[in-house]
Ligand SMILES: Cc1cc2nc3c(=O)[nH]c(=O)nc-3n(C[C@H](O)[C@H](O)[C@H](O)COP(=O)(O)OP(=O)(O)OC[C@H]3O[C@@H](n4cnc5c(N)ncnc54)[C@H](O)[C@@H]3O)c2cc1C
Ligand code: SF4
């Protein structure tokens with residue numbers, strides 16, 4: 001069980017670690033023998049289930065930025081350079097024990113580095129991760145609470161405390177003695193056994209070196225590593241930042257290019273819990289509409305195949321991303337499934353025989369418009 | 376205190392451990408005190424039920440960190456044993472033992488006195504900005520009736536006043552007008568403009584609502600919006616929609632795309648010449664129209680009353696009331712808009728401005744004016760406005776004086792970077808004063824943390840990035856609906872993190888800027904979310920309510936004089 005309040009509250013066997021699943025390790029069945037309910041089942045295999053549903057909500061979340069992609073911060077090298085998520089676990093332990101320990105010692109000089117893997121074109125993530133300023137403010141405050149005589153410094157570009165109560169929280173951190181230092185850390189290295197953060201203070205313009213015994217990297221959010229595969233499966237494209245692309249940033253923030261498929265939360269872009277939940281319920285509303293109605297409306301602009309002309313070459317089938325053209329065995333021509341067709345016109349442009357036209361959007365109409373404009 | 380008591384201390388949000396014996400000493404015989412890790416977990420609750428039954432506990436106290444959100448979680452316990460645990464909020468700094476003992480002294484039993492009631496399949500939406508419109512469309516599309524109450528003569532809210540919108544630079548009218556039209560035409564949406572809610576009673580599933588409809592003095596159904604009355608009206612005043620940048624008549628249509636497209640007469644400025652009545656072919660002018668009270672019932676209520684712009688006069692050192700070269704950001708939107716009073720031409724003292732300085736955080740992040748919060752949109756709208764002005768005045772120079780640039784939304788950082796690449800200067804510093812130099816140009820004094828000496832910038836136009844504040848009547852509205860107001864004066868949600876659209880009253884939800892500043896994307900996502908919350912009980916047809924869910928009628932109402940006078944104030 002991954003953590004004590006996991007849902008469903010069920011144990012899982014990791015076949016990569018379980019002796020029974022390792023070749024030549026015999027057939028240990030200690031867990032099975034011990035379980036009074038007889039719930040352990042080694043025979044379980046993958047199974048495919050088919051579900052009929054009316055709408056899909058994608059809420060697959062994010063991956064944490066891999067800090068080793070910023071080698072100058074030496075995350076891989078030093079064990080007292082850790083990520084915000086790792087520090088969160090330390091703080092959870094500290095809540096119980098009342099002590100923060102890094103390598104068996106209480107850190108006295110703690111430096112937080114903001115925007116690791118965010119707002120950084122060099123790693124290909126130009127966007128802001130939207131939550132790290134605040135989780136750092138929280139962590140920095142907790143360090144000050146637990147180790148009052150510690151020196152806590154946050155190196156930042158802008159502090160983005162925009163949500164309800166965030167500004168007060170940020171101010172409270174400063175009041176507790178957390179130092180906010182505007183600067184871009186260029187490097188973390190070790191000198192005489194102690195970490196040194198070299199950073200350029202954008203306010204004063206001169207580089208500075210601060211030593212630390214703990215460096216916490218406020219790593220950002222990135223899109224899920226398998227977002228592309230899932231996107232292809234559901235026909236939901238990704239935007240430049242690799243998060244899922246909404247139909248319209250303002251009017252359709254939870255809709256996608258595929259009707260009936262909605263996105264919510266950080267799979268669409270970084271956001272905090274409140275904004276994620278608001279968006280999640282938003283996606284629910286969109287999914288509810290067709291369910292309440294029992295019917296959906298389809299776009300009038302779809303493509304049609306002229307059966308007289310179609311040669312059955314399947315070119316349109318290959319080009320269509322929505323799988324709208326299918327081959328009619330009987331007639332030997334293609335037909336268009338107008339429910340899934342988006343009317344994008346790709347098939348029409350591809351068809352070597354000129355057999356495809358778009359309903360309400362025929363070539364003659366376009367030519368008439370062009371003539372009109374050019375005359 | 377003689378009842379057999381069970382005390383459960385949940386440590387999930389608290390950490391540490393408690394001296395359970397200390398508490399047990401003070402309890403009657405047969406009582407128990409237990410530490411627990413995750414009491415909201417279903418197995419732990421089953422253990423709790425088992426304890427109650429086996430040990431015949433007569434009352435149960437659960438001490439935890441998030442007592443405000445967890446009441447509903449213990450429903451199962453209530454159903455099984457006939458009473459609900461009393462929840463006590465404990466914070467890390469509290470003396471747990473003391474707090475629990477103190478609470479035990481004055482413990483009232485909570486019976487799960489819930490009744491199931493039918494849900495009226497309709498929703499009241501208060502405020503018809505983009506947020507109210509989108510919620511109404513969602514609920515209407517799901518097949519339920521919506522009463523959309525808007526105080527102004529037309530719907531659209533602030534978005535109708537914007538030129539283009541960040542970060543994609545979509546034209547606000549191009550994306551806003553179709554929404555307004557759809558709202559106006561939707562068969563399930565009953566639009567009540569010039570109207571205010573004046574009384575609400577009842578409970579989730581069945582709220583009784585009273586709406587005061589102010590006279591428009593024009594029959595909305597007859598008026599075609601031809602504007603002939605407007606052309607002939609002799610009385611001219613400043614247009615509120617254009618924030619005084621342009622004029623309007625005493626009978627007027629606020630803007631060309633207004634929905635409903637009908638004229639409205641402003642009795643305060645009307646000369647009673649009756650010219651309008653004379654020229655109107657449709658005989659739509661109604662001098663005898665009176666206030667009207669409309670009553671109906673709804674199953675849920677959604678509050679989407681938006682924001683007001685911070686009044687820049689409250690920062691006198693910025694010279695907003697003194698100099699006409701100092702304007703607020705919404706005025707700049709009207710100046711840039713092709714549909715605005717100047718048809719998009721930006722002229723300051725007859726000349727296009729060449730040196731524009733933006734002052735960020737005016738009325739936000741500023742304890743002196745009582746607004747500690749960040750307004751969330753001004754960094755981006757200032758960035759956008761540089762682009763809008765540049766389109767019209769290509770050689771203009773822009774400086775944005777800021778503290779932090781908060782470009783956190785999707786595509787925002789990219790847009791901010793682009794504007795930096797295109798030459799907009801972002802100067803980190805706090806503007807302490809704006810005054811007039813000898814040559815008549817404005818001087819902006821910036822306390823730049825970079826330099827010891829403050830810098831002085833010259834500008835022919837200073838734009839104040841005014842923050843978003845809660846509508847002035849939010850306290851009255853909150854009072855009428857029995858809602859809470861936050862320190863920032865916006866309506867308070869049931870829980871900041873996990874119940875951002877719910878209020879303390881079951882069945883009343885909120886979205887958009889009424890709950891706190893946010894941009895259109897975040898507002899629209901949230902409003903569909905609130906619409907879902909409002910729709911779910913309706914689609915079930917039944918909702919469970921307890922005695923505390925009843926809305927108490929408050930006689931003090933939000934209704935004021937005619938809506939025309941207190942229409943757009945910025
Ligand atoms: C200068 C400026 C530029 C901006 N630019 C952008 C941008 O480029 N991109 C972007 O995403 N966002 C931008 N914003 C933010 C955007 O305006 C808001 O996100 C959006 O308008 C919020 O909509 P709303 O419906 O919540 O509020 P509003 O638009 O304020 O609508 C609220 C409605 O409720 C009505 N109302 C209020 N009280 C009552 C009552 N008691 N009874 C009945 N009706 C009531 C009001 O009359 C109004 O019609 C900008 C804001 C400003 C100030
Ligand atoms: S591309 Fe044209 S000809 Fe070829 S299969 Fe498709 S419709 Fe037929």
Ligand code: SF4
Nearest residue numbers: 608626645646649651
């Ligand atoms: S009666 Fe009033 S509104 Fe009508 S035209 Fe005369 S001044 Fe204008």
Ligand code: SF4
Nearest residue numbers: 736739749750753754
């Ligand atoms: S969005 Fe920017 S300008 Fe507006 S209050 Fe926040 S930090 Fe200040």
